Amino acid sequence: MKNLFALFIVVFAWGFGAVETFVITWNPEVCQDSCIAGLDVQFQRLVAVENVQMDGRAGRATLKWKKGKPFDFLAVNRAVQMIGVAINSTRIEVSGTVREERSSVFLTSSPDGTRFELLNAVRPSLNEFRIEYSPYNRDLPMQLLKRLKETADKKKVITVSGPLLLPERGSPYRLIVERINW
Numbered sequence: 001m002k003n004l005f006a007l008f009i010v011v012f013a014w015g016f017g018a019v020e021t022f023v024i025t026w027n028p029e030v031c032q033d034s035c036i037a038g039l040d041v042q043f044q045r046l047v048a049v050e051n052v053q054m055d056g057r058a059g060r061a062t063l064k065w066k067k068g069k070p071f072d073f074l075a076v077n078r079a080v081q082m083i084g085v086a087i088n089s090t091r092i093e094v095s096g097t098v099r100e101e102r103s104s105v106f107l108t109s110s111p112d113g114t115r116f117e118l119l120n121a122v123r124p125s126l127n128e129f130r131i132e133y134s135p136y137n138r139d140l141p142m143q144l145l146k147r148l149k150e151t152a153d154k155k156k157v158i159t160v161s162g163p164l165l166l167p168e169r170g171s172p173y174r175l176i177v178e179r180i181n182w
Contacts, residue, residue: 018065018067018068018094018095018096018109018110018111018112019065019069019070019071019092019093019094019109019112019114020064020065020093020094020095020159021062021063021064021065021092021093022062022063022065022071022076022090022091022092022093023060023061023062023063023090023091023092024060024061024063024076024080024087024088024089024090024091025058025059025060025061025087025088025089025090026059026060026080026085026086026087026088027059027085027086027088028056028057028058028059030085031056031059031083031085032056033056035056035083035084035085036054036056038082038083039054039056039061039079039080039083039085040052040054042079042080042082042083043061043063043076043079045079046063046075046076046079047066047069048065048066048069048070048071048072048075049063049064049065049066050064050065050066051063051064052064059088063076068111068112069112070112070113070114071092071094071109071112071114071173073090073164073167073168073170073173074168074170077167077168089163090163090164090167091161091162091163091164092116092161092162092163092164092173092175093159093160093161094107094109094114094116094159094160094161094175095109095157095158095159095160095181096108096109096110096114096116096157096158097110097152097155097156097157097158098118098148098149098151098152098156098158099152100148100149100152104117104118105117105118105140105145105148105152106118106172107158107160107175114171114173115171115172115173116160116172116173116174116175117135117172117173117174117175118140118148118160118175118177119135119138119140119165119174119175119176119177120138120139120140120141120144120176120177121138121162121176121177121178122137122138133165133166135165135174138165138176140177144177147182151182156182158180158181158182159180159181160175160177160179160180160181161178161179162175162176162177162178162179163175163176163178164176
């Protein structure tokens, strides 16, 4: 019976993924004590947010996402705009399964089904102009693509973290891969 229970836990954990944390930063000089308190209230009102950790002096908030709730950047952005602050940067940590579609690789968190297109960071080259906000110059390296395809074939859950590229455009969100936990 114990072995059956352990097997159930392993199988359940193997097939489960979700948006785990979402970190935003803003200019701390324009957001003082009352502004920070207002941001905290706005974040607590978000249905999908389980926990909020604020560091007002650094201009940073870490939002722990509720399991099973789809990621919604626009809701977070509206909460920040209600206070009158602009988001400087975003970072997300999400786990899910990998799927290849045409020439793109997607990470889908489950059970909420939020999709993230996985992209590479722009690598500047000497004497070469690169458009920073274009998804078309962010191809994943071949070795990483091969490993992601193997992971997709096994339907294994991985965790990817990094910044979002133009999150205001909505789903599928574009996640710049900085770290992968296999």
